Every structure is written in C-alpha cells, then in structure tokens.
Amino acid sequence: MSELTQPKERLLIVCPGRGTYNQAEWGTLTRHAAGSDWLARFDALRREQDQPTLSELDGETPFRLSLHGRGDHASPLIYACALADALAIDRERYEICAVTGNSMGWYIALALGGALAQDDAFTLINTMGHLMQTTLNGGQLLYPWVDDQWRPQPEHRRELLALIEKLHGQDGSELYLSIDLGGMLVFGGNEAGLKRLAEELPPLERFPLRLHQHAAFHTPMQEGVKIEARTCLPATPFGAPEVPLIDGRGKLWTPWSTDPEALWDYTLGEQLVTSYDFSAALKVGVREFAPDRIVIPGPGATLGGAVAQALIQLNWWGLDSKAAFQAMQQEEPRLISMGIEEQRGWLVGK
Structure with missing residues (x-):
C-alpha cells in the first residue's frame, strides 16, 4: 500500500x-x-x-x-x-x-x-x-425525558417509567416501554392505556405525541x-x-x-x-x-x-x-x- x-x-x-x-x-x-x-x-x-x-x-x-x-x-x-x-x-x-x-x-x-x-x-x-x-394491535406514544438542550434528566425518566407501572392494569389499561429511543421513551399500549397516559403526562410543545398507524410494537401485545x-x-x-x-x-x-x-x-x-x-x-x-x-x-x-x-x-x-x-x-x-x-x-x- x-x-x-x-x-x-x-x-x-x-x-x-x-x-x-x-x-x-x-x-x-x-x-x-x-x-x-x-x-x-x-x-x-x-x-x-x-x-x-x-x-x-x-x-x-x-x-x-x-x-x-x-x-x-x-x-x-x-x-x-x-x-x-x-x-x-x-x-x-x-x-x-x-x-x-x-x-x-x-x-x-x-x-x-x-x-x-x-x-x-x-x-x-x-x-x-x-x-x-x-x-x-394497540398503538405507540412518544415523550422526552431530556431537557430542551437534550441533557439527560434521569429522575424524570424514572418518574415516567414509574407512571406506566402505576397505570398498567388500571381499568383495562395495558402499557409498556416499547422503545428506549435516545432522549425519548416510546410507550406501547392499548387505547385505554394510551389515553390514560396522555392525560397524566405534562403537556409540552409537541408531546405527548401519538404515532400514526403504529401498533404496540415490541410489547407482549x-x-x-x-x-x-x-x-x-x-x-x-x-x-x-x-x-x-x-x-x-x-x-x-x-x-x-x-x-x-x-x-x-x-x-x-x-x-x-x-x-x-x-x-x-x-x-x-x-x-x-x-x-x-x-x-x-x-x-x-x-x-x-x-x-x-x-x-x-x-x-x-x-x-x-x-x-x-x-x-x-x-x-x-x-x-x-x-x-x-x-x-x-x-x-x-x-
């Protein structure tokens, strides 16, 4: 060479x-x-x-x-x-x-x-x-756990994961972590679960974001x-x-x-x-x-x-x-x- x-x-x-x-x-x-x-x-x-x-x-x-x-x-x-x-x-x-x-x-x-x-x-x-x-079967919802400068907020991440644990099983709700996506979490679940989750999440400029024509990928569903x-x-x-x-x-x-x-x-x-x-x-x-x-x-x-x-x-x-x-x-x-x-x-x- x-x-x-x-x-x-x-x-x-x-x-x-x-x-x-x-x-x-x-x-x-x-x-x-x-x-x-x-x-x-x-x-x-x-x-x-x-x-x-x-x-x-x-x-x-x-x-x-x-x-x-x-x-x-x-x-x-x-x-x-x-x-x-x-x-x-x-x-x-x-x-x-x-x-x-x-x-x-x-x-x-x-x-x-x-x-x-x-x-x-x-x-x-x-x-x-x-x-x-x-x-x-089901759908997906996207929500960030980093700040507006994309810096990690690990406590916020723990709170989000705890929230789906709390809501899963309530009144027929199914909720799971679908994708760990950089500074965002993609949640998968049924309609009841995603609706309850969207109501609980603090609204941000674009989030919580429901993903169009997506099923509850990467979940037991x-x-x-x-x-x-x-x-x-x-x-x-x-x-x-x-x-x-x-x-x-x-x-x-x-x-x-x-x-x-x-x-x-x-x-x-x-x-x-x-x-x-x-x-x-x-x-x-x-x-x-x-x-x-x-x-x-x-x-x-x-x-x-x-x-x-x-x-x-x-x-x-x-x-x-x-x-x-x-x-x-x-x-x-x-x-x-x-x-x-x-x-x-x-x-x-x-």
Whole structure:
C-alpha cells in the first residue's frame, strides 16, 4: 500500500424505522434508485402479492399519509430508500464497521450487514409490514425525558417509567416501554392505556405525541404477530452477517460467531414482544467500534435527534448539549443523515 494512501474512515450504520417516510420524502426512491435491478425485483415481488409497487407509490401515486403511512407500504419503502443510500456509499473511502437500527431498522440492518440477501430481507419486511397492518394491535406514544438542550434528566425518566407501572392494569389499561429511543421513551399500549397516559403526562410543545398507524410494537401485545410470523417466515434464508450487527438489546452478532437459527429466533421472537433498547445498541456501536462517523441512511432525517441525544449521554466527542452537537455538525458533521442531500454528498462516490 502506498504511503500516500489514506486509511478508510470507519462508519457505524444506523438504520431507520417506521415514521421516516413522509410527504417530504415522497420521490426519494425514484430519485436514487430508478432503473436499478433490485428495485425492479422488489416491484415484481409486490405485484405477485397484488400490492402497489414501490415505484408506483413513490413516483406515481400522490402522497397520502393514510396510504403511504400504512405498515404494508411504509416498511418496504423505508427499506428500499435505506438500501439505495447504503449502496451509494463510496467503499473506496469508507469502511462499514458495524450496523444497527431502530425497531423496524433491525430488519434493514440484517440486509445491510449481509445476514439476509436483499430479496430475502424484502420478503421479511414486506411480510412483517402486512402482518402489523392487518393486526394493528394497540398503538405507540412518544415523550422526552431530556431537557430542551437534550441533557439527560434521569429522575424524570424514572418518574415516567414509574407512571406506566402505576397505570398498567388500571381499568383495562395495558402499557409498556416499547422503545428506549435516545432522549425519548416510546410507550406501547392499548387505547385505554394510551389515553390514560396522555392525560397524566405534562403537556409540552409537541408531546405527548401519538404515532400514526403504529401498533404496540415490541410489547407482549404482539404475541399473535410473533406466532404468525414464525409460521410463515422460515429460518432458512438467515446466515451469519458479513459485518457485525448490534440488536435491540445491545447484543453483538459477529461474522465468526453467529448461529443463523438463533438470529432468526431473536428476530421473530424476543425482538417482537419485548422493549427495544436503541440507546443500548448505539452505546455498544460507539464503544466497541469507535467509528469516525455515524451514518443514518434515508429516508428523511427524523432519527437524527434521537441519535444525537444518545451521543450526548455517551459524551461522544465531548458532546454535552444540543448546542454542542449543532456546533460540531456545523464544523464537521460526525453524524450524517443521508436523507439530507448535502450530507449524503459526503459519502457517495464522486
């Protein structure tokens, strides 16, 4: 290797979950992937299921949240947008050292990390989106536990968790911690539980925020979906990843130690019915792999705030507040959201 050769920068890839494909993201897939062989295959798989194709949804059908926000449409659209971004990263300059994701982003991570082939991951994501949409059991509500500078308020967090413990079981209420999402908690529950929780939470500018067309993901309320998913999605396509994966517990799945059957069992087992600790996944990614940059593939950039909040909790690059994070990003973005075209330009091949 020439002495002038620059070492590759190490990237931690953080895959987005539901809620990231909205009006502003309509057309993203067409712009980045039109004409690709893999998108043509995905469209063919959708046609076989009598579903509108991703190309139609992204390029021909005007955006409607009631349509595009459905799990059976949103999930594969988000996967396809994230895949297009990941494939565009310049591998001459960048090395992917590990992959993780938020909630549905775990399924995308399986593809980007090489544990599932692109088409097998599409089948998984399309099927899970359909099962979640047809069941739509319960819902999710989002609420922050950090202050307006994204600094941790651990006592407030304890109070929020105690509140759901108190309300769970009262007058038919079901409430659980669904996702530990940086500086926010995502609660899952039934209508009675979410209504009582919303009444108890102090109102903030945007919160409590009910998430549109989301079921009570990562809670025991998904037991029925788990049973059906394990019946119709076999373990056969799963393999060891090509790069390390970090799951929703912070557990590492490495190329040299992964049991594919155990990976399938987690993905269509514990992952569906217990809370997803996205913050723990990021902590492991940062501390175990010391990435130069953290990359969130598109669509959109809504996951960036939660990632930044988690990085402040870890004091990554000395970050201790929202203002410090914004200053770092202005000087040199260490957290890159590929849904922002200017930041995407940092990574794609010239």
